Amino acid sequence: MNQSAANQRSGWRVVDIVTASVIAVASGVIFWAWSAGYGLFSLAFAAFPPAAALLTGVWLFPAVLGALIIRKPGAALYCELLAAVVEALLGSHYGLTVLLSGLVQGLGAEVVFAAFRYRKWNLGVALLAGLFSGLFAGISEAYIMAYYVEYTPALKLFHVIATGVSGLIVAGLLSWLATRGLAKTGALSALASRRAHLESGKLAAK
Amino acid sequence: MSSVANTGATAQTRRGIEIIARGFCWQHPERSQPAISAFDVQINSGEKVLLIGPSGAGKSTLLHALAGLLEVDGAEQIAGQLLIDGSDAFAREYPVGLMQQDPETQVVQSRVADDVAFGAENLAVDPAIIRQRIPEALDAVGLGMLPMDHRTQELSGGQKQRLALAGILAMQPGLMLLDEPTANVDPEGIGPLRDAVLNAAQLSGATLIVVEHRLDAWAEHMDRVIVLEPGGGVAHDLDPQRLIDDESLRAELSEAGVWVPGYSPQVQPASPRPGALLLEAAELVSARSGQAPRTQAVDLAVSAGTATVIRGENGAGKSTLALTLGGLLEPAQGALQASDALANGLGKSPFSWRAGALIGRIGSVFQEPEHQFVTQSVREELAFAPLRAKASGGHELKYEPQQVDALVESLLQRLGLQHLAEANPFTLSGGEKRRLSVGTVLAAAPDVLILDEPTFGQDARTWRELAGLLVEQLEQDTAIIAVTHDEHLASVLRAQEIHLAAVAKQQPAIARGPVLDAPVGHSWLAKINPLAKLGAVAAATLPLITTLDWVSALVVVAATILAFPLAGLSPARFFKRAWPLLIAGVVAAWGIALVGQDSGAVYAQLGIFSITEGSVHGGIATGLRAFALALPCILLLATTNPSDLGGALSQQLRVPHRFVLGALAGMRLLGLMVEEFATLGLARRARGVGSFGTVAQRISAKLGQCLALLVQALRRAGRLAVTMEAKGFGIGQRTWIRTATFTSKDAAVLLAGIVLGTVAVGAAVLAGTYNLVWG
Numbered sequence: 001m002n003q004s005a006a007n008q009r010s011g012w013r014v015v016d017i018v019t020a021s022v023i024a025v026a027s028g029v030i031f032w033a034w035s036a037g038y039g040l041f042s043l044a045f046a047a048f049p050p051a052a053a054l055l056t057g058v059w060l061f062p063a064v065l066g067a068l069i070i071r072k073p074g075a076a077l078y079c080e081l082l083a084a085v086v087e088a089l090l091g092s093h094y095g096l097t098v099l100l101s102g103l104v105q106g107l108g109a110e111v112v113f114a115a116f117r118y119r120k121w122n123l124g125v126a127l128l129a130g131l132f133s134g135l136f137a138g139i140s141e142a143y144i145m146a147y148y149v150e151y152t153p154a155l156k157l158f159h160v161i162a163t164g165v166s167g168l169i170v171a172g173l174l175s176w177l178a179t180r181g182l183a184k185t186g187a188l189s190a191l192a193s194r195r196a197h198l199e200s201g202k203l204a205a206k
Numbered sequence: 207m208s209s210v211a212n213t214g215a216t217a218q219t220r221r222g223i224e225i226i227a228r229g230f231c232w233q234h235p236e237r238s239q240p241a242i243s244a245f246d247v248q249i250n251s252g253e254k255v256l257l258i259g260p261s262g263a264g265k266s267t268l269l270h271a272l273a274g275l276l277e278v279d280g281a282e283q284i285a286g287q288l289l290i291d292g293s294d295a296f297a298r299e300y301p302v303g304l305m306q307q308d309p310e311t312q313v314v315q316s317r318v319a320d321d322v323a324f325g326a327e328n329l330a331v332d333p334a335i336i337r338q339r340i341p342e343a344l345d346a347v348g349l350g351m352l353p354m355d356h357r358t359q360e361l362s363g364g365q366k367q368r369l370a371l372a373g374i375l376a377m378q379p380g381l382m383l384l385d386e387p388t389a390n391v392d393p394e395g396i397g398p399l400r401d402a403v404l405n406a407a408q409l410s411g412a413t414l415i416v417v418e419h420r421l422d423a424w425a426e427h428m429d430r431v432i433v434l435e436p437g438g439g440v441a442h443d444l445d446p447q448r449l450i451d452d453e454s455l456r457a458e459l460s461e462a463g464v465w466v467p468g469y470s471p472q473v474q475p476a477s478p479r480p481g482a483l484l485l486e487a488a489e490l491v492s493a494r495s496g497q498a499p500r501t502q503a504v505d506l507a508v509s510a511g512t513a514t515v516i517r518g519e520n521g522a523g524k525s526t527l528a529l530t531l532g533g534l535l536e537p538a539q540g541a542l543q544a545s546d547a548l549a550n551g552l553g554k555s556p557f558s559w560r561a562g563a564l565i566g567r568i569g570s571v572f573q574e575p576e577h578q579f580v581t582q583s584v585r586e587e588l589a590f591a592p593l594r595a596k597a598s599g600g601h602e603l604k605y606e607p608q609q610v611d612a613l614v615e616s617l618l619q620r621l622g623l624q625h626l627a628e629a630n631p632f633t634l635s636g637g638e639k640r641r642l643s644v645g646t647v648l649a650a651a652p653d654v655l656i657l658d659e660p661t662f663g664q665d666a667r668t669w670r671e672l673a674g675l676l677v678e679q680l681e682q683d684t685a686i687i688a689v690t691h692d693e694h695l696a697s698v699l700r701a702q703e704i705h706l707a708a709v710a711k712q713q714p715a716i717a718r719g720p721v722l723d724a725p726v727g728h729s730w731l732a733k734i735n736p737l738a739k740l741g742a743v744a745a746a747t748l749p750l751i752t753t754l755d756w757v758s759a760l761v762v763v764a765a766t767i768l769a770f771p772l773a774g775l776s777p778a779r780f781f782k783r784a785w786p787l788l789i790a791g792v793v794a795a796w797g798i799a800l801v802g803q804d805s806g807a808v809y810a811q812l813g814i815f816s817i818t819e820g821s822v823h824g825g826i827a828t829g830l831r832a833f834a835l836a837l838p839c840i841l842l843l844a845t846t847n848p849s850d851l852g853g854a855l856s857q858q859l860r861v862p863h864r865f866v867l868g869a870l871a872g873m874r875l876l877g878l879m880v881e882e883f884a885t886l887g888l889a890r891r892a893r894g895v896g897s898f899g900t901v902a903q904r905i906s907a908k909l910g911q912c913l914a915l916l917v918q919a920l921r922r923a924g925r926l927a928v929t930m931e932a933k934g935f936g937i938g939q940r941t942w943i944r945t946a947t948f949t950s951k952d953a954a955v956l957l958a959g960i961v962l963g964t965v966a967v968g969a970a971v972l973a974g975t976y977n978l979v980w981g
Contacts, residue, residue, distance in 0.1 A: 021872030049797035146979035150802035185632035
């Protein structure tokens with residue numbers, strides 16, 4: 001790989017920055033629409049509140065979606081963190097801790113993309129990134145930020161597993177599908193992912 | 207043309223730049239044909255050039271090349287030379303101003319003065335000089351009356367374009383490039399915008415190139431007309447007068463879709479034969495939502511085979527009325543009743559019909575075709591509604607599935623889209639998208655067809671095809687209702703007109719839903735450095751993460767409430783902002799009370815869970831802590847403008863400005879995206895995507911809506927990025943007209959936050975309630 005190709009892979013152009021920002025803000029809108037309906041979903045879990053963790057994935061998708069679309073180092077972290085900032089500015093229930101959550105969740109996805117040296121953007125990597133984002137979120141909520149300090153150890157473990165599964169499906173699978181859908185519309189034509197819909201749908205394709 | 211104002215400080219010896227193209231060619235890396243080939247032209251300093259040509263002639267590519275925005279990474283093919291005052295355009299040695307057609311993405315910042323300054327700041331002009339240029343530039347474009355802190359989101363489309371022009375003027379460019387500047391501007395906004403452009407060109411002496419396909423407003427004011435041919439060469443280079451005198455040239459251009467001055471396409475007008483009454487509105491008042499502005503009351507009777515045109519000034523709510531007539535919004539007052547012939551076994555109110563029943567009775571075509579695309583190919587798009595349309599009683603299908611194929615084939619032919627049957631609808635040209643969006647609604651053969659500005663921004667060729675299609679529908683006894691400014695269309699349809707006047711004494715329509723840059727007022731805290739406030743909130747709340755006890759949480763809550771007068775918040779305004787947080791606290795408390803660790807007396811037993819003294823105490827502490835973490839943020843949010851926070855982050859904490867300003871530019875679009883999300887919901891109902899049905903159907907409908915939002919967001923991002931790059935964003939060091947400072951007052955606020963965090967934890971330790979969460 002020559003030097004200019006390397007720069008192209010890691011350098012953020014203006015269009016990358018603006019697109020990542022707009023994805024994060026659109027995610028903020030989706031969070032907002034989701035919160036409006038979220039109460040209804042949560043009520044369904046009133047009998048067993050910890051199951052609400054299964055819905056966590058919705059808060060994690062900007063990380064995976066942003067990275068799959070922008071394909072630059074730091075995209076997962078930037079999108080998730082900015083989505084959290086938007087959420088905080090809209091008056092989040094969680095105060096400034098929402099920024100810490102965004103950081104942790106974004107980092108979970110970012111380490112997976114980094115582990116593949118920002119070269120692989122296939123379904124397997126997307127699922128893994130979603131899973132890690134969910135696990136990071138779950139572990140931080142259950143043990144570090146300790147929102148659920150009153151849970152029994154078994155419930156804490158359940159919480160971590162539930163957020164992981166939710167991340168895998170909502171943040172991982174749906175983001176991957178969304179990227180392909182978006183590429184088909186031509187909306188990604190200025191970005192590194194413009195041909196995502198032509199890439200193989202296999203788990204570990206190149 | 208408006209008078210030339212303010213020649214003072216900015217009129218130093220400036221002049222336009224000269225452009226020379228010699229055999230210039232450009233081919234995008236992934237295209238098989240060059241966008242521009244063998245382009246030869248010389249444009250003199252200060253000349254005003256009108257650039258026209260059919261779609262695909264490379265007009266936008268040429269403007270991007272002149273602005274130095276085409277990406278050069280070795281993959282594309284370039285030949286020849288494109289010189290700006292003798293130096294390569296790609297080197298970007300001179301500031302060049304570029305304006306595109308979508309007003310929303312021509313504005314970058316959320317406050318008027320900041321937006322005017324943006325480009326000059328990027329060029330690292332001295333802030334003192336920029337501050338002098340801002341009022342001059344605003345005066346030159348006729349926006350001198352706006353306060354410097356006016357929110358850019360509240361401007362009309364035409365005003366946004368003029369603001370963008372002021373920003374270009376403040377950069378003092380030698381060349382101004384305008385890509386269909388009036389295409390998305392209402393007719394009443396076109397004149398002032400055109401005058402502003404000409405005034406700006408005269409004041410700055412800059413060379414001016416305008417791409418347009420509606421020539422009425424421009425032709426007489428320009429020095430020269432250049433017509434491009436497909437593939438990007440020059441077809442004609444002539445005097446503007448010939449657009450008026452030369453009949454063969456006029457015929458050639460109008461055939462290619464250009465609106466030459468004074469041209470009206472010839473379409474055989476309709477010969478209406480009024481049929482049965484279909485829809486009747488009595489004292490009908492429309493509104494987007496409960497709190498949104500309301501329209502005037504309207505009486506209207508719609509009969510088969512007739513056309514009705516809704517006219518009226520901006521902000522009168524014409525689109526809102528159309529949505530209500532289309533059964534997409536509930537009437538705010540009065541009644542809208544379908545006749546028995548139209549309802550065909552259903553209730554009288556169209557709003558109560560399910561999507562499948564609605565689309566076979568009343569079809570709505572939205573202004574933006576992309577809002578209504580729901581599938582992956584043109585063929586599926588046309589088959590979508592007929593496969594869902596419901597006939598009498600709203601249960602049986604209107605078409606047998608085997609009929610649908612034949613229907614789609616005939617529609618493809620009528621719309622001239624056969625060759626695009628398998629293409630993704632989003633990849634079509636503007637005119638093709640418009641025809642498809644009308645076709646997808648016609649496919650369900652509705653008795654009433656409602657269109658919102660169907661001819662807006664369309665070229666003359668699409669206009670002819672569209673008008674022909676609508677006349678044909680009228681003759682097949684469809685009733686047509688159109689919101690339009692287009693008098694020629696109204697006359698071709700032989701339409702009755704209703705005029706909707708704006709309702710006086712109403713706030714102008716403002717963005718619904720969340721807003722990030724609401725005015726922050728003039729309270730004491732509003733003048734404090736945003737970073738000091740952010741630091742104080744962090745220092746006060748983050749220690750609470752370490753402990754789960756009610757004492758520390760209560761101290762923070764109490765101190766925050768005491769500080770509210772500093773933020774100018776009354777108890778009522780505070781409660782309005784805080785109630786979701788209270789609910790969240792209660793929910794968290796309930797969750798823990800139910801499943802938390804049990805100890806002490808048992809209060810209740812619910813299945814396998816027991817609510818005990820221990821779990822209730824845990825629940826209260828958890829809820830109170832959640833409340834204490836969130837509450838101080840209200841102080842920060844109510845008194846801080848995100849742009850100021852961004853400026854401080856970049857200037858004082860050295861966060862890279864490209865990311866800070868990129869994020870702020872994205873955030874400005876939030877209110878717009880929230881509105882767009884709501885519009886998408888309505889647009890998709892008008893295509894037969896229901897909001898009822900099984901849980902799986904509803905989830906898939908919502909996911910589709912989210913994806914559609916992302917498509918629009920990405921398109922905006924692309925255009926916004928071009929605007930920002932053209933304004934010199936991201937090329938190097940920049941200056942700031944608002945400099946962040948840190949005074950002793952700011953230090954005091956930060957200190958107060960630290961003290962509060964320490965006192966809260968200290969109080970808990972003294973009271974013996976401190977309870978380390980990791981213990």
